[in-house]
Amino acid sequence: MVRPVARPDPSRMINALEIRGLEKTYANGFRALKGIDLHVPNGDFLALLGPNGAGKSTTIGIISSLVRKSAGTVSVFGVDLDQDPQKAKSLLGIVPQELNFSMFETCLDILVHQAGYYGIRRRVALERAERYLMQLGLWEKRNDQSRTLSGGLKRRLMIARALVHEPQMLILDEPTAGVDVELRRSMWSFLLDINNRGTTIVLTTHYLEEAESLCRNIAIIDKGQIIESTSMKSLLAKLNTHTFIMDLDRPYDSLPLVHGYSLHAIDPTTVEVELTKEQDMNELFLKLTESNVRIRSMRNKSNRLEELFIRLVESNKLN
Amino acid sequence: MNSEGLFVAFCTILDKEVGRFLRIWAQTIVPPAVSMALYFMIFGHLIGPRIGEMGGFTYMQFIAPGLIMMSIINNAYANVVSSFFGAKFQKHLEEMLVAPIPNWIILAGYVGGGVARGLAVGLVVSGIALLFTHLHVRHFLVVIAVVLLTSVLFSLAGLINAIYARKFDDISIIPTFVLTPLIYLGGVFYSINLLPDFWQAVSRANPVLYMVNAFRYGLLGTSDVDVTMALLVITAFVVALTAFALLLLERGTGIKT
Numbered sequence: 227m228v229r230p231v232a233r234p235d236p237s238r239m240i241n242a243l244e245i246r247g248l249e250k251t252y253a254n255g256f257r258a259l260k261g262i263d264l265h266v267p268n269g270d271f272l273a274l275l276g277p278n279g280a281g282k283s284t285t286i287g288i289i290s291s292l293v294r295k296s297a298g299t300v301s302v303f304g305v306d307l308d309q310d311p312q313k314a315k316s317l318l319g320i321v322p323q324e325l326n327f328s329m330f331e332t333c334l335d336i337l338v339h340q341a342g343y344y345g346i347r348r349r350v351a352l353e354r355a356e357r358y359l360m361q362l363g364l365w366e367k368r369n370d371q372s373r374t375l376s377g378g379l380k381r382r383l384m385i386a387r388a389l390v391h392e393p394q395m396l397i398l399d400e401p402t403a404g405v406d407v408e409l410r411r412s413m414w415s416f417l418l419d420i421n422n423r424g425t426t427i428v429l430t431t432h433y434l435e436e437a438e439s440l441c442r443n444i445a446i447i448d449k450g451q452i453i454e455s456t457s458m459k460s461l462l463a464k465l466n467t468h469t470f471i472m473d474l475d476r477p478y479d480s481l482p483l484v485h486g487y488s489l490h491a492i493d494p495t496t497v498e499v500e501l502t503k504e505q506d507m508n509e510l511f512l513k514l515t516e517s518n519v520r521i522r523s524m525r526n527k528s529n530r531l532e533e534l535f536i537r538l539v540e541s542n543k544l545n
Numbered sequence: 546m547n548s549e550g551l552f553v554a555f556c557t558i559l560d561k562e563v564g565r566f567l568r569i570w571a572q573t574i575v576p577p578a579v580s581m582a583l584y585f586m587i588f589g590h591l592i593g594p595r596i597g598e599m600g601g602f603t604y605m606q607f608i609a610p611g612l613i614m615m616s617i618i619n620n621a622y623a624n625v626v627s628s629f630f631g632a633k634f635q636k637h638l639e640e641m642l643v644a645p646i647p648n649w650i651i652l653a654g655y656v657g658g659g660v661a662r663g664l665a666v667g668l669v670v671s672g673i674a675l676l677f678t679h680l681h682v683r684h685f686l687v688v689i690a691v692v693l694l695t696s697v698l699f700s701l702a703g704l705i706n707a708i709y710a711r712k713f714d715d716i717s718i719i720p721t722f723v724l725t726p727l728i729y730l731g732g733v734f735y736s737i738n739l740l741p742d743f744w745q746a747v748s749r750a751n752p753v754l755y756m757v758n759a760f761r762y763g764l765l766g767t768s769d770v771d772v773t774m775a776l777l778v779i780t781a782f783v784v785a786l787t788a789f790a791l792l793l794l795e796r797g798t799g800i801k802t
Contacts, residue, residue: 252802290643293802312546312645320643326636330568342557343644345550387640 240304242268242395242426243289248298250284250450258284260450261298266395266428266443268303271421273437273458274430276447277539282430283323285447286399290320303394316344319393321384323400323430329373333364333383336372337390344391351390358386362416378409385413395426402433414440434531438462446535448542461534469527472497475520482517484510498527546645554646555654562658566624566665573624573662574669577616581670584612585677588734600736600767605678610761611733614695616670618728618753619720621663621696625655625703626716633707633800642801648794652704652787659700660693667692680764687772688763694779695756701786708790708799727753732761737769752782 243266250259259281266272276282287293289300291311300307302314327336334355341351359365362382367375372383381401388396398417402410410433418440421427431437437444437458444461446454454461477494487510490498501507514521546554566573585605593604600607632638641651674680682688702719710716731753737745748754755775762768768775793799 287802290639291801292639292642294797312647315643315645316546318643322639324636326639328632328635328637339557339561340640340644342560343554343641343646345546345553345645347553391644 240268241301242266242270242303243428244299244301244304245285245289246299248285248288248300249296250281250288250293251296258450259288259295259298262447262450262452264445264452264455266426268394269421269424269426270443271418271427271441272429273441273444274428274447275434275437275444275535276430280447281450282447283399286320286322286397286428286430289397290318290322291315316391317394319388319391319396321388321396321398321401323403325380325384327372327380327383327387330371332369332371333359333375333386334368336383337387340387341390346391354390354392355386358389362386363412378405381405382409382413385416389420393425395428396420397428399430400432401429402431402436410436434535438531444531446538448539451542453542454538458531462531464534467500467502469498469500471525471527472499472521473523475522478519482514482519484513484517487513546647551647551650554644555650555657558641558651558654559657559661562624562628562655563661565628566658566662573620574666577620577666578669578673581612581616582673584608585674589677600765602765602767603678606680606765607736607761608734609674609678609680610764611731611757613667613670613674614691614757614760615728615733617663617667617692617696618699618756619724620666621659622699622703622706622720622724624662625659625700626707626710626720628658629655629704629707630710630713630716633710634713638800648791652701652790652794655704656697656700659703660696663696663699664692667696682764683766684763687759687776690776691756691759691763691779694776694783695760698752698756698779698783698786701783701790704790705786705793708793710799727751732757732769752778755779 243264245262245264248259248262248264249257251257262281262285264274264285274282274285284293288295289302289307291307300314302317305314305317307314331339334352337355337358338348338351341354342348346354355368356365359368362385364375364379364382364386367379372380375383381403385396385398385401388398396417402413405413414436417427417429421440427440429437429441441458444454444456444458445452471492474495474497478491479494481489481491481497487505488500492498499510501510511521585608588608589605593608596604598604629638632641671680706716706719730748731751732748737748737754740748749770755770755778758768758770759772759775759779762772762775
């Protein structure tokens with residue numbers, strides 16, 4: 227899957243989403259958001275990451291008007307959510323974390339009703355419902371009650387419902403949670419496609435591979451604060467070391483000492499090695515070959531973004 | 546959203562609400578028809594002749610308007626309280642809350658659904674009443690006004706109950722402990738003129754008395770209360786509950802975090 231290059235477009239001067247000083251304190255005194263600032267350019271595909279309870283869903287809840295903020299401002303394409311909520315809402319499509327459609331309605335009815343809530347006449351709503359149900363592979367299920375769908379198809383139905391009024395920005399709160407790999411990858415393609423056609427997307431996910439594959443920019447939230455907000459490229463560039471796992475051709479009683487490289491045996495046939503950006507992988511292979519150690523295969527220990535994410539969150543904990 | 550969009554949004558909510566109670570007609574239309582048929586059979590047909598005339602009418606004729614009104618009140622209330630609370634509980638109310646629908650349209654849509662069910666059940670029960678007795682509409686406009694205002698009033702009350710409800714028990718407490726006593730003591734089965742003065746005065750504080758009697762006036766031409774006063778009382782309640790329901794929706798009470 228190839229992340230398309232951002233195209234220059236004069237209409238993208240305005241931010242799709244602008245959050246300033248957003249705070250939320252719940253009735254029990256818990257401060258879920260401690261004054262966050264976030265800017266999402268028009269046309270962006272932003273990953274909003276954070277551990278559980280960091281404030282991601284609260285932020286999305288406030289943007290979608292389901293949670294009342296304690297302080298701060300939110301504007302969508304320049305429209306202030308407090309001053310003109312109807313206009314701002316019409317620009318947004320929301321895919322919440324929890325399933326929130328009527329379990330007794332059919333897929334088609336769910337989409338047609340949702341379009342109706344946006345003032346879209348039934349004839350147009352039916353056309354759009356057909357289009358999005360087809361695009362998301364739900365057309366065959368259009369007359370089935372939503373409760374009969376599998377978990378993955380229910381997630382797709384939520385995306386179709388959020389798109390039926392053709393919003394300019396789509397916010398997805400863990401849309402692929404519990405979805406199998408095949409279905410997840412087809413959802414990625416679909417999201418990339420609508421982003422390429424101009425829809426701004428904000429995505430929260432715990433699958434960091436997903437964020438790395440799809441998103442152009444990234445914001446990391448922890449304990450109600452944004453601790454990092456940058457482009458995916460520059461964030462990944464911060465990762466100074468890579469940890470690799472190497473599978474050896476046979477069991478070795480002891481590993482040779484390779485000067486300048488830190489090798490750690492996980493078991494007699496598996497070795498972990500940490501390489502800095504400056505170190506040469508060819509040189510390591512050469513030295514191992516000279517010591518009669520042969521490598522059968524090699525892989526990353528973990529996703530690069532995952533390593534960075536854990537480091538940032540850990541460092542925030544220490545701070 | 547322009548006025549056409551608002552109208553589409555209102556029709557969507559109404560369509561969804563009407564579709565909901567028609568889809569489960571065996572739970573929404575049939576039970577009140579059966580229980581009202583039993584009321585007519587037992588109170589009107591078996592016990593009624595032993596009671597004799599009331600207000601110049603046979604007992605069957607006397608209770609018919611009250612029983613019709615009772616079914617309208619119960620069903621308008623039940624429709625909105627169960628539908629709105631169900632939407633809140635299953636979280637699909639969020640479909641409306643994230644959309645650019647003004648709160649008054651949400652209110653109008655749900656109340657429209659309650660009125661539709663109240664009218665549907667009222668018509669069925671009226672049909673059953675005609676199997677047992679003769680009814681002639683004496684004051685058509687009064688009948689229409691009372692039926693509409695009453696079903697609007699109890700739809701609003703059902704919505705307010707659903708807004709505050711946190712669990713399913715909360716939507717049955719008000720109908721059981723408030724609504725039923727008010728209806729039964731609201732002159733459905735008797736004329737308040739039979740009561741001692743003190744209890745007559747107490748009965749006049751019961752808003753259901755005005756609805757039942759105004760409706761009885763529309764059908765039979767007789768009433769224990771002044772009909773103009775009755776219409777004013779019902780209208781005042783409708784205005785007050787509309788304002789209160791809108792305030793709750795605006796604040797997000799019970800529906801927003």
